[in-house]
Amino acid sequence: MYDLPSEEVGEPGLPDQFHPLQAELLRLTFQPGNYDPEQVFSAMDLNVYYDENHTRRYKRPDWFGVVGVPRLYENRDLRLSYVVWQEGVSPSLVVELLSPSTQGQDLGQVEGEVDGTPTKWEVYERILRVPYYVVYDRTMGGFRGFELERGATAESPRYVEVEVRENRWWLEGLELGVGLWQGTYENVNRLWLRFYGSSGDWIPTPTERERQARESAEQREEEERQAKEWERQAREAAEQRAERFRRLLMENGINPDDV
Structure with missing residues (x-):
């Protein structure tokens, strides 16, 4: 992790103010019911290195969550990036916030690179095999959920789009739900993507808990x-x-x- 670059010179950062606020709200409310908080990690706009044989290849999700790993790297440090072969655990959930420049990649509508570099969709689906994948289109006010097909063979895992009812989707393996919430966060009232618990109530942020x-x-x-x-x-x-x-x-x- 300390040797691989955490960013590339000239690489575009977060495209707008919405992205970091939305990602931070996801981080603050990502509390899987079946894991200790110290064994849960999540991050926004962080390099995810996925191929030990091609160490310069990475993807950079808008937000992702992992369970079953220490919150801190080796229980002592903040991560510079997430190196899958070093951590030993792939992300459990990835969220991409759609924007015009990335929509094709986020929805698997682009071809891979001529040098064989896989697309973002291929990495999430076939290499990392992320169980849950969410794309949120804030301009349309809706999100789509994809889950790895149950019983898919090791050679050809694939995503199947799930039916999102009333703007909510329960993630059984995490004992956690994700949905759209109309409310005020950081003094901005709009439709936000956030997590809810088994009771159906939205998981509060630390500020909300204090209030x-x-x-x-x-x-x-x-x-x-x-x-x-x-x-x-x-x-x-x-x-x-x-x-x-x-x-x-x-x-x-x-x-x-x-x-």
Whole structure:
């Protein structure tokens, strides 16, 4: 990992402001239900080296997630890139955010290079065999999901497009779902791609969890204040009833202390 380049001179970076924000939201909510967080890694716009025999070949997904590997490289360092033959585990999920310049590559509509370099689709499908592949077209407000065909032979694995219902897709192998959420993230309200859990609720970001905790604490304080107010009102009402009863006794010539 330390020897292979993390970027090429002149290589284009992220095409717009949406890409890093969307990828970061995916990273913050990528919490597979069947893996410890310390055994989950995800990244955006990071080189994925996939061929030990051609070490200069790589693909650079907009975002990808891996399970079953340490969150940190060798449990001690941030990764410069993801070297599959060194890590021993291929990505579990890749997300590409469609743009005019990359749409053909993302959807497998281009031919391979004359030097034999495989296309992005071929790498994900046949070499890395990424179980789940998502392409999100934010201009159309929809995403497409592809899953490696169950029972596909080792020689010819292929992607099959899944039926996305109500803009949600449950990823059984990760105990996690991906879907479209209309909401505000980083002060931008739009349709975002994010993950949800087995309950069907969107997995909160750390900021959302802090806000929820703060709102819960404020709600508890308000409930305690109301309880104390109701207790005070009940005590005053009881005292008023007792005073009325005392006066009634006295008006009828009865000493309240004798009752």
